[in-house]
Amino acid sequence: MCLQRSVTAKPFTTSAAAVIASGVVYVADTIVAPATPAGAGAVAIIRLSGPMALQIVRTIWRPLRPRVELRPHELVLGVVNDPETGANLDQAMAVVFPAPDSFTGEDVTELHCHGGRYIVRRILSVAVSHGARMAEPGEFSRRAFLNGKIDLAEAEAIADLVAARGEAALAQALANLSGDLSKSVNDLRAKVIAIRAHLEAEIDFADEDIALPSRHQMADEIERLIGDVARLHDSFTRGRLAREGVRVAIIGKPNVGKSSLMNALLGVDRAIVTAIPGTTRDTIEDTIELGGYPIILADTAGIRASGDEIERMGIARTWKSAADADLILATFDSSVPLDNEDLAAMQVCIGANIRPLTVAVLNKSDLPQTIDAAAIRNAGITAAVISVSALTGDGIGALRTELAAAVDSIVGEADGAGERIAISRERHRDDLAAALKALKLAHRSAISMMPPEIVAVDIGGAADALGRITGEVTGEDVLDAVFREFCIGK
Ligand SMILES: Nc1nc2c(ncn2[C@@H]2O[C@H](COP(=O)(O)OP(=O)(O)OP(=O)(O)O)[C@@H](O)[C@H]2O)c(=O)[nH]1
Numbered sequence: 107m108c109l110q111r112s113v114t115a116k117p118f119t120t121s122a123a124a125v126i127a128s129g130v131v132y133v134a135d136t137i138v139a140p141a142t143p144a145g146a147g148a149v150a151i152i153r154l155s156g157p158m159a160l161q162i163v164r165t166i167w168r169p170l171r172p173r174v175e176l177r178p179h180e181l182v183l184g185v186v187n188d189p190e191t192g193a194n195l196d197q198a199m200a201v202v203f204p205a206p207d208s209f210t211g212e213d214v215t216e217l218h219c220h221g222g223r224y225i226v227r228r229i230l231s232v233a234v235s236h237g238a239r240m241a242e243p244g245e246f247s248r249r250a251f252l253n254g255k256i257d258l259a260e261a262e263a264i265a266d267l268v269a270a271r272g273e274a275a276l277a278q279a280l281a282n283l284s285g286d287l288s289k290s291v292n293d294l295r296a297k298v299i300a301i302r303a304h305l306e307a308e309i310d311f312a313d314e315d316i317a318l319p320s321r322h323q324m325a326d327e328i329e330r331l332i333g334d335v336a337r338l339h340d341s342f343t344r345g346r347l348a349r350e351g352v353r354v355a356i357i358g359k360p361n362v363g364k365s366s367l368m369n370a371l372l373g374v375d376r377a378i379v380t381a382i383p384g385t386t387r388d389t390i391e392d393t394i395e396l397g398g399y400p401i402i403l404a405d406t407a408g409i410r411a412s413g414d415e416i417e418r419m420g421i422a423r424t425w426k427s428a429a430d431a432d433l434i435l436a437t438f439d440s441s442v443p444l445d446n447e448d449l450a451a452m453q454v455c456i457g458a459n460i461r462p463l464t465v466a467v468l469n470k471s472d473l474p475q476t477i478d479a480a481a482i483r484n485a486g487i488t489a490a491v492i493s494v495s496a497l498t499g500d501g502i503g504a505l506r507t508e509l510a511a512a513v514d515s516i517v518g519e520a521d522g523a524g525e526r527i528a529i530s531r532e533r534h535r536d537d538l539a540a541a542l543k544a545l546k547l548a549h550r551s552a553i554s555m556m557p558p559e560i561v562a563v564d565i566g567g568a569a570d571a572l573g574r575i576t577g578e579v580t581g582e583d584v585l586d587a588v589f590r591e592f593c594i595g596k
Pocket residue numbers: 358359360361362363364365366367378379380381382383384385386387406407408409469470471472473494495496497498
């Protein structure tokens with residue numbers, strides 16, 4: 107949960123210094139924010155960063171036992187006090203992280219107080235009245251980036267780690283935070299820059315007899331780079347699935363048991379179930395975890411031609427859910443013969459190539475059976491067929507296994523090379539696409555023996571695009587866009 111700003115920022119008056127880092131100037135005043143979410147809890151952490159971080163804590167907090175000194179990285183129990191009124195506000199632990207060995211690279215202090223909204227608000231307001239300013243969203247991470255503690259991809263990995271909804275997203279974010287993605291991008295960029303150095307040598311020493319790679323060798327190297335950059339670019343789908351989840355739409359004609367199936371998969375009574383066809387009017391979504399991926403299940407309105415206006419609007423949403431889905435559970439009532447309504451619902455799966463990946467579910471296996479897997483195949487669905495009873499729970503385990511296998515196959519499709527590293531952000535994908543485009547142009551120029559100046563322009567474009575991912579090449583606008591997404595206190 108993102109924290110809301112609860113204390114009005116006060117103009118900063120003391121010892122603000124202009125710091126120039128990574129080509130970006132920032133005013134190194136002292137910022138403060140809760141590092142824990144709003145709401146009641148056992149403990150809340152208030153973090154300060156900047157030149158006055160230590161001084162402010164020394165003013166508003168004193169150790170419980172006299173003459174105990176605050177030593178770096180050691181928590182000390184004490185009392186937070188409002189020096190203006192003399193009132194004690196809370197018992198709290200204080201800890202200091204002197205620059206540069208802190209998250210932001212500046213002096214950082216933390217107060218670990220009791221987790222009450224009012225306590226936190228009071229301590230923040232006392233810190234602000236002693237010279238701190240309420241931090242903007244992502245400002246701590248932005249300072250960590252500007253002071254060279256983390257690169258841009260690692261800063262984004264922190265946000266991904268906090269937002270992770272399953273094992274796959276967690277593993278990916280941790281790997282990226284440990285620098286795996288940055289290393290891989292930096293290695294690619296170093297190779298691109300080496301090619302540019304050769305081109306510059308060719309330009310500068312055109313008349314001299316020095317050994318440089320031939321144009322064909324250069325084109326071969328660019329081709330290898332194109333392959334590597336393309337693989338990283340294509341890992342976006344896997345990264346997206348881990349971060350956002352795999353969308354699964356439960357589709358079928360009315361009354362086949364879609365809502366019952368949704369409830370059985372979730373293990374809770376989430377969707378309304380009745381014997382009246384047309385019960386579900388709106389798409390209902392909920393999430394389970396399978397194979398380390400969040401699975402966003404969507405129960406939909408049964409597809410049929412008749413129905414009132416509300417039902418027709420619901421069915422329009424069903425088509426949208428199907429179009430947005432990564433996977434479709436085509437659901438049938440196996441106790442009655444297939445009919446035109448089933449076939450119409452199946453158009454979602456087989457018609458117009460909306461989604462190729464489908465699992466056919468034959469529900470109501472507890473009743474006398476009228477249709478089987480062969481009937482489904484004859485109707486044109488080639489997907490795996492699973493027999494279940496949403497009522498008794500029979501076959502739900504097998505359906506989960508089949509779903510996990512289908513998720514594996516979607517992820518595997520997105521990850522042909524078995525890469526471990528994955529990008530999860532559109533920003534990375536777009537920069538990699540720009541690098542790819544520039545490398546392809548450079549390749550074409552290299553094999554058509556264009557002058558080195560021409561090849562160098564495209565190679566430079568590829569190096570810049572790769573540099574934008576880690577923030578090696580960046581501007582304030584990119585930083586604003588990246589850190590705007592963060593919560594206050596991150
Ligand atoms: N015997 C039996 N009945 C089931 C099973 N699953 C669902 N039903 C019954 O079938 C009826 C319809 O179930 P729903 O889950 O509401 O079906 P639906 O596909 O969501 O229907 P709509 O929302 O109208 O499209 C209810 O009476 C359920 O109790 C099953 O596995 N076995």
